[in-house]
Amino acid sequence: MELNTEALLAACHETAKITLWQPVDEKQPTEEEVEDLAEAFYAMSKTHLDYISEQGYDPNILVRAVRYLGHTHAIPPMKDDARWFGDMLEVLIEIACPNVNLPRKGEDFLEDLRHGLSAKAKIT
Numbered sequence: 001m002e003l004n005t006e007a008l009l010a011a012c013h014e015t016a017k018i019t020l021w022q023p024v025d026e027k028q029p030t031e032e033e034v035e036d037l038a039e040a041f042y043a044m045s046k047t048h049l050d051y052i053s054e055q056g057y058d059p060n061i062l063v064r065a066v067r068y069l070g071h072t073h074a075i076p077p078m079k080d081d082a083r084w085f086g087d088m089l090e091v092l093i094e095i096a097c098p099n100v101n102l103p104r105k106g107e108d109f110l111e112d113l114r115h116g117l118s119a120k121a122k123i124t
Contacts, residue, residue, distance in 0.1 A: 015070035
């Protein structure tokens with residue numbers, strides 16, 4: 001499969017907008033600030049492409065992971081600090097595309113994730 005770069009750029013842009021959002025009575029970010037942060041997110045995302053491909057997964061998992069981050073973890077206090085994005089994306093990719101066998105203690109957490117994901121009532 002091939003990465004949908006337009007969709008990844010759009011997801012990065014939307015996540016940057018959410019992260020930089022400010023209340024109406026405060027100074028709003030410029031389009032340039034949004035684009036700069038979106039480009040940083042995009043560059044960080046692309047660093048995972050080789051790993052994902054080597055594991056045999058769909059590279060568009062990046063699009064879905066960035067959308068997930070945008071909807072769940074992109075909050076204004078992060079402002080233009082993109083470190084949170086890189087750290088969280090790395091964890092999501094490792095969970096979604098594992099490359100090692102886990103010891104029993106690690107597998108227990110995967111069961112916790114499975115349980116959380118099965119709570120479909122929480123997904124809107």
